[in-house]
Amino acid sequence: MIYDAVIIGAGPAGACAGYWLAAAGLKIALADRRKFPREKLCGGLLTCKTVDMLRTILPVEDIPKYGISGTYVFHHGRSAAAFKLLSEAYTVRRSQFDTLLVEAAEKRGVHSYLGEPLQSIDFIKREVCLSGGHRLGYSILIGADGALSRVRRFSGIPKNEMGFCVESHVPWELLKNPDHLRNGGIEIYYGDFSDGYGWIFPCEASVAVGVGNLAQGMTEQEILAQYQKFLADILISTDIKPAGAYLPSGTSVALGTPLYENLCLIGDAAGLIDPFTGEGIYYALLSAKTVTDAIVSGKTAYPEYERRMSRIIQEIQDTVGIRNRVYSPPVLKHSLDFMQSAAQYSEKLIDETIVRYAKTYADAYEELKFYSR
Ligand SMILES: Cc1cc2nc3c(=O)[nH]c(=O)nc-3n(C[C@H](O)[C@H](O)[C@H](O)COP(=O)(O)OP(=O)(O)OC[C@H]3O[C@@H](n4cnc5c(N)ncnc54)[C@H](O)[C@@H]3O)c2cc1C
Helix, strand or coil, rough: CCCEEEEEEECCCHHHHHHHHHHHHCEEEEECCCEEEEEEECCCCEEEEHHHCCCCCCHHHHCCCEEEEEEEEEECEEEEEECCCCCCCCCCCHHHHHHHHHHHHCCCCCCCEEEEEEECCCCCCEEEEEEECCEEEEEEEEECCCCCCCHHHHHHCCCEEEEEEEEECCCHHHEECCCCHCCEEEEECCCCCEEEEEEEECCCEEHHHHHHHHCCCCHHHHHHHHHHHHHHHHHHHCCCCEEEEEEEEECCCCCHHHHCCEEEEHHHHHHCCCCCCCCCHHHHHHHHHHHHHHCCCCCCCCHHHHHHHHHHHHHHHHHHHHHHHHHHHHHHHHHCCCCCCCCCHHHHHHHHHHHHHCCHHHHHHHHHHCCCC
């Protein structure tokens, strides 16, 4: 079979790219090594900017979700700040959410090949081979196969720098203090986790409890030890099974090489993660939209994709520098104290940056420095 585009990976990046490209009239194949529904380690937090993009694919009412209305921030275990969320945000279970997106893509006409890992790519013949024996020819190949992308590896693009997260979904009954979470709050824990944070995100039937280190520098064992200590602080029993996963740290975003001008990486495979928060679903969708717009623009797809992605990548890389400064202990404490003392201003700033991305982190950082002097 020959397709206009073959997409490897049917997470949010691949499924949304498939949907939008098929909606533009292109013949699309979407392949994933797993059958859906499948689990994906993730807090499942969707901010308003992501929800806005999702509306072009399916009614948001159709997504099983939990409404989030506030953020409670802790520093070395003590309550440090609390902010209302000014725009909509939700948590979702990724197994359900990702399945809905794949189904929406299929309904739009995408041919899916699920449960078949990518086996090889012939970049000269422009053909991928899946483990089930399917051979798919393409004009454009889209690598959307996550943080440890094989498409990226096969094409010789250096691998992303990775952070590492440990997370599990735990029953509500195990929480020592569920009050904020029951009222739609998420909890973020700073101070004990260098270059990262701990989180509790409520969902309908359970809560996601995790710690993540968004830079290299700690071993997986050290992060797991931090996680066990975190669990002991917040749960009445720590008898749960955690899982670990890599995510890009945002520091080595790369798109491809001139050798393969018909290869586009998106989502985690491209290294697109918010270096402050670890939020990646937004960038999965944003890059899926960007690659779609580049392909349907009628211009040569790869240079157009590279041009459109370069602004996003620049913003992510600027944010890495800011993150490294803000996560340094004295700056973090000072920023949290200031943000709590000016809660209304901070709520607006969080809304403009993290929730809606109407303002870049670089601009927000300059503003915060100016006002908190
Ligand atoms: C612990 C943790 C918590 C997180 N919490 C949040 C959060 O709350 N909010 C948020 O926005 N982001 C969060 N993220 C980040 C988010 O999960 C990712 O950024 C997002 O899933 C990226 O989407 P994607 O489609 O690029 O990749 P993925 O969702 O990873 O999908 C990639 C797909 O490719 C498939 N695949 C992989 N290899 C192959 C292969 N060889 N052949 C075929 N298919 C293959 C996989 O099966 C998978 O379905 C979190 C990440 C972690 C690790």
